[in-house]
Amino acid sequence: MIRVIMVRLDGTPGDKFRLGACESLAKLFDAHVVGLFLNILPEPTLEDTGTTVEFWTRALDEARERGKMMQAEFTNRLRDMARSFECRRFDVYAHEQARITARECRTADVFVGLRLTDETLERRDVVEEVLFQSGRHLFLVADRKPFEHGFEHAVIAWNRSREAARAVTEALPYLLVSRQVTVVMIQQRGTPEFPPEQEEELVGYLDHHGIRASINIMNEGRFDTTSTLLQVVREQNADLVVLGGYGHSRLREWLLGGVTYKFLRQSPVPLVIAH
Secondary structure, X not given: OOOEEEEEEOOOOHHHHHHHHHHHHHHHHOOEEEEEEEEEOOOOOOOOOHHHHHHHHHHHHHHHHHHXXXXXXXXXXXXXXXXXXXXXXXXXXXXXXXXXXXXXXXXXXXXXXXXXXXXXXXXXXXHHHHHHHOOOEEEEEOOOOOOOOOEXXXXXXXXXXXXXXXXXXXHHHHHHOEEEEEEEEEEOOOOOOOOHHHHHHHHHXXXXXXXXXXXXXEEOOOOOHHHHHHHHHHHOOOOEEEEEOOOOOHHHHHHHOOHHHHHHHHOOOOEEEEO
């Protein structure tokens, strides 16, 4: 059940994408929206002269005043898009952003952020800290397409892992408002074929939750798993992907280019991702 949506606001152009997704989710689930604004304070310097201390104190005051003005602006924007809302502001140093975001997300149902790109407007450390430490799932936006009436086709990347199971459970509210749901299993090269009971187990689980789903077994072939999944998403006109996040260590994913690492950067549609 999605009743509280948290979104990070920072005054960049990325806010338009985040707030657009929040507006659709709030209408879809009649949810309360929490705008999380982390107002970044200037870091203290090492010098201990009176002039430096005075300069830093003045800079802190100016940053806090600027934060109040931005909070008022964010509050007005939230008021225009959500029936129920609040804007939380914390004055923090830059290195505290990820930890505080994850902490605040623990009293929300979902964190809305942006898909990561080379020119990303989203902080990778914030996304990963929320994924690993908040106990909540993320809804990562890839475009500005509205979905306040639900989703046309949700694709579940299923490999029977703990992370995939967690993602499916977190995604049940989204799947219930999807007109079509497909479970995709990738048959990797050199591995035994899936037994029939494995192919149907998740379909049966979803059926007990009132969700009708079909199964699609794909051979990895000459493509890797990520490329095969992306091919399915595009060919079947999916508009939502459900994915378990980081089944391997983040270092291994970064070095070898795992599914999570690639999908966070390449997904053409919104992601529901959980660890």
